[in-house]
Amino acid sequence: MAPKRSQASPTASDPENEPSSSLVERLRVIGEDLGSSLRGVLDGLPGGPHRPGRLAQTLGVNRATASKVLTAASKRDPLEVLHQSPGPEPLRRLAASAHDRGVGVDATSALTAAADAFDLAIREEAGTRPALDALITSELPGARERFELASKYAVFKGLSQLKGVQADLWLGVAVLSPAADDPQRIDLTWLNGAVAMRRMRPGVTVRFAYRHLRDGVPGGGDDMAASEWPGGGVLPLDRFCENPPARLEARRVDDTIQYTLPDDVLGPKRAVDMFVVDHHPAAMSRTAADPERRRNSLFVEPAIPSAALLFDVLVHDEVFPGVDPRLFLFDTGYDGIADVNDRSRDADRVDLAERVEFLGTDLRRFTSPDLPRYGALLEHLADRFGWSAERYRGFRTRIQYPVHGWQVCQSFERPLA
Incomplete structure (x- = not known):
């Protein structure tokens, strides 16, 4: 590495x-x-x-x-x-x-x-x-980290019991690549997932959703198997699971696909893994037209209480060259998902001792102790989408006991158009 x-x-x-x-x-x-x-x-x-x-x-x-x-x-x-x-x-x-x-x-x-x-x-x-x-x-970095960790653990433990579900790891990986047909646009591919997801008590609905647009047109409301989603929101990733793969039930609701964990997944020993891939061609602009809205926003918000969050952003060398991301954390409890360019949301920013770490270049060399098969998983996606692995640099934010309901953003400042 x-x-x-x-x-x-x-x-x-x-x-x-x-x-x-x-x-x-x-x-x-x-x-x-x-x-x-x-x-x-x-x-x-x-x-x-x-x-x-x-x-x-x-x-x-x-x-x-x-x-x-x-x-x-x-x-x-x-x-x-x-x-x-x-x-x-x-x-x-x-x-x-x-x-x-x-x-x-x-x-x-x-x-x-x-x-x-x-x-x-x-x-x-x-x-x-x-x-x-x-x-x-706030004056003692070591003490601050211990204080924050203990506080975040208390939130994780309480919400796991209240919501009746938890995971060892919530995964979010955003991959930014040049759009093939438009030099001013960027393809965005998301790999999201949960490792060792458990339902802790019966009668609890475990659901999470991802926005998915097909040809820019929202979907309807039909029930469907996840593997049948038009355009391939889910790739066959079972071989990268450490635990049995979750057999998710999927439903289209407007422009989102909602996943529900079957009721038979119950108990601390019935852990399952889940990986979901969404690929959005030409989804982002390379430049900003408004000098007040120069930042993009790539964010993860764990859908269930998780012991750790692994949030990686992998960027092609032609995308935002020489620019590193800045980390933003927002409490979304009052006004929902935050736009990093909206200064009125500065009041919702959370000050924690979290950082972005540079992983180096070549996604084939990126590893994680949380996911033994992470490197192989990235190589699989590179083959699937035709990425030149050596041309990607990586940035990582890992948070132990991320607070459920807080938005974790890595944001790049774009040049003006």
Whole structure:
């Protein structure tokens, strides 16, 4: 696989949501005092170096509190101290317990004062401890990623139970190729799918839809087998499945094809895979006529709760040469699918620590640990559509526990016509 380079265009931060420098400095002072006072109390206790179990017994606190105290005391970054520390009340109890066990009053009083300052910062600056942690993590990249991952996992777990379905992976691959008959247009081919899709409880309808135009005319509403879709929305991809292929039931509704998972797919051990291909000749313009609408929008919105999202954009070297995509994330809960050119939707943009990664060139060399047969699948599509594999460069966004209902976009800026 070709060497990777990071795409330095994460979802843009909103300055209005970032903590002010004066607040950060106040928190650093509080964290510095707290870390110093914790180390002072621990130094005053016999039996060091301390371990969580023994410290919990010595001070009469639970093991979780003891572990947090030791972790916080070991940090040198004051914000990390605050982030890792137990709450103000456990700190006060720890100071009182340490005083009862002979630790000097100067050390225990310093810890109590630091806990009081910590408490005041929580109440006046954030309102709650989780809110303060969220504020702190914006200054600590490692902490921010852990915080976001835990939050996204909680959403994934809850929605999987509520919706009664989940998948290990949601796949979206967009391939951009020069249109054969129009030098100003671009062919767009989508490979979408789900790996290890499971229905978790009976009576749940699992449905997802993809827009499909045939000769620019919307379809009707007839029931049909997926393999019978005119124009070939589905290719025979069963051999690339790790689990049994899903036998999807398909229905045309206006300009979309809707897929439904049969009712017999039930239970955590009844996992199936699904791949769907849509090919749209001359679907996109190479240039923009309006300087206010220069960006195109290639996006994925996982249809079911998924443990991971793999979103790749593969671009022919004649398409947007020298231009890398920019990543946008939108919460679509209020106004639906967002147009990246619509500045009124900036309020719906989500600031997460996600990035676009450059995969190199030649789609035959692109791999993924999530899909052992991914390379072979891309080669199969290249043969089917006549792509010159070596002329494609790739860009990837992989998100662990993507939030269901959020739109993930990779967008290229087009030259003006």
